C-alpha cells in the first residue's frame with residue numbers, strides 16, 4: 345500500500361473541509377489540554393501532601409518499643425515445649441528506650457550504599473512550665489545538620505534559624521505551643537523531664553509544619569541539650585532515622601534491620617498508609633476525567649467523519665472506480681482521523697503545558713502551609729506521552745467505524761444515482 | 763496469446779431483487795478484440811449501464827463469467843479487482859466525475875500514482891501530454907469547478923488514459939454535452955483508436971455517435987439482439 349499517496353489524499357479531503365476539521369481537532373485539543381492540566385495539578389497536590397507528611401517521616405525508623413518479652417519463661421522450659429500455654433496479665437517490660445550501641449549502628453548504616461543518610465534522634469515527652477500550669481509536649485533532640493539534610497527542617501521554621509540550635513540550651517517551639525504559653529523568640533522556657541529534672545532553655549525559633557496536632561506539642565533542641573534535660577549520657581539516643589535512595593525498598597529494609605540490630609523498625613509506608621490511599625484516589629480521578637473528555641472528543645470526531653463520508657460519497661466512488669480498493673479507502677479515512685488526533689493532540693499538549701504554567705503562578709496561601717505560595721503543579725513528561733497516546737488511540741477508534749463504512753461504499757450505487 | 767480478445771463474457775446474467783426479483787441481463791455473450799471501437803445502444807432501461815458496471819468489475823453480483831485479457835476475473839477479491847481496474851480499465855462517466863479536492867493535473871495523475879509504475883515527474887509529464895492531445899494543457903492547474911462540462915469530460919478521458927489501459931469504457935460520456943462538445947469527444951475517441959489502437963466500449967443513446975463507430979451492439983430487455 346502506498347501510504348504517501350493515501351496520506352496525500354487524506355490531507356486534501358481535510359483541506360476541503362477545513363472548518364469542520366478544525367472543530368474536530370479543537371475537541372481533541374481541549375480534552376488533552378484539560379487532561380494534562382488536571383493530571384499535573386493532581387500530582388502537584390499529591391506531591392505537596394506527600395511532602396507534608398511523607399517527607400517528614402523517615403523511610404525507616406529504628407527504635408525500642410515498649411512491649412512484653414516475646415519469649416516468656418514457660419515457652420523456654422523444655423517440659424512445656426509441646427503444650428499450648430496460656431499466660432494472663434503479662435505486663436510490658438521496660439528495656440529502656442535507649443538504643444544500645446547507637447553510635448556503632450549509625451556508623452555501620454552510613455556505609456550502606458542503599459542509604460542516603462542516617463540521623464539519630466531523641467524523643468521524649470516533657471512538661472513545659474508556664475506560670476503555674478504545666479503543658480505536656482514532646483521534645484525532639486536532633487542532630488541539626490543531618491536532620492536538615494534529610495528533612496529540610498528549616499522550611500518549617502517561620503522565625504529564627506535552625507542552626508541556632510547548635511548553641512547550648514536553646515530550643516525551637518512549635519507555633520501552637522508558643523502561642524499557648526504566650527512566648528516568642530528570645531524568651532526563656534522551663535521544662536520538666538519525665539524524671540523530674542527542671543531545665544531552662546532559650547527560645548531561638550518557632551516552627552510550623554501545618555498540622556496543628558503536631559505544632560501544638562512539638563519542640564526541637566540539639567541532641568546534647570536533650571541528653572542534658574533527660575539526665576542521660578552522651579551516647580543516649582532513642583531513634584535512628586534512615587533515608588533511602590529508593591524508598592520503595594523501605595519495607596524490606598525495615599525487616600532486615602529489625603533482625604540485624606534486634607530493634608523495632610517501621611517503614612514510612614506503614615506509618616502513612618492512609619496518605620497513599622488519598623494519592624491513589626486523586627490519580628484515579630484525574631485519569632477518569634481525562635478519559636471521559638477524550639471519549640466526548642472521540643464522539644465529535646466520529647460524527648464529523650460520518651458527515652464527511654456522506655459528503656464525500658462522490659469522491660469515494662471515483663477513487664474506487666479508478667482502482668483504489670476498499671482497504672485503501674479505509675486507510676484514507678483512518679489517516680484522516682489520525683491527522684486530526686495528532687494535530688489536535690499536539691496542540692492539546694501545548695495548551696496543557698500553558699494551562700499548567702498558569703495554574704502554577706496563581707497565588708495560593710494558607711497559614712497551615714507556610715512554604716506554599718502558589719497552586720502546586722507537577723511537570724512530568726510521562727503525562728504528555730500518555731496524553732498523545734490517548735489522543736491517537738481515541739481518534740483511531742473513533743475513525744475506524746466511519747472508515748469501515750466508507751470502505752464498503754458501493755461505487756455503482758453512487759454513479760448510478762446521479 | 764492465441765487470440766486478440768481484450769474482453770469476453772460468457773452467459774452473463776444479472777438479477778435485481780428490489781422491489782421484486784427481475785432479470786436485468788439475460789445470458790450476455792460478448793467479445794471485444796483489441797483496437798475495436800464498439801458502441802452499445804438500446805432503449806433507456808434495457809440494461810446498458812448495468813452491463814457496463816459488470817464489465818468494469820465494480821459490480822460483482824452476477825452469474826456467468828467475465829474474462830479480461832483471457833483471464834477470468836469473476837470471483838476475484840476486492841483488492842485484486844481494484845488492481846485490475848486501476849491497470850486495465852479506464853472509465854468515463856456521463857457526469858464527469860472528478861475529485862473536487864484536486865486540480866486538473868492531479869486528477870489525471872491520481873490513477874497513475876496508485877499504480878506507481880512511473881515516478882511522479884514522469885507521471886506529470888505523461889499527464890500533461892494527454893491533456894495536450896485533448897487541448898486542455900493550459901487548464902492543467904485549474905480546479906474542476908472552474909471548468910465547463912465539455913472540459914471536465916476531456917479531463918476524465920485524460921485520466922482514463924493515464925495508465926495505458928487495455929480498454930476504455932464510457933457510460934453515455936456525451937449524454938450531458940451539447941452537439942459541439944459531443945462531436946469533440948467523439949473525435950478524440952476516434953483519434954485514440956486510429957492512432958493508438960485504443961480499445962473503446964461506449965454506451966450511448968445517440969445514434970449519430972453510434973453510427974460512426976466500428977461496431978454497434980444493440981440491446982433490448984437485457985439481451986443482445988444484434
Ligand SMILES: Nc1ncnc2c1ncn2[C@@H]1O[C@H](COP(=O)(O)OP(=O)(O)O)[C@@H](O)[C@H]1O
Pocket residue numbers: 760778779780781786804805806807808809810811812813
Ligand atoms: N439498483 C437497482 N435496483 C433495482 N432495479 C434497478 C437498479 N438499477 C437499475 N435498475 C433497473 O434495471 C434496469 C436497467 O437499468 P440500466 O442498466 O440503468 O438501464 P440503461 O442504462 O440501459 O438505461 C432498469 O429497468 C432499471 O430500472
Ligand SMILES: [Mg+2]
Pocket residue numbers: 810811812
Ligand atoms: Mg444508463
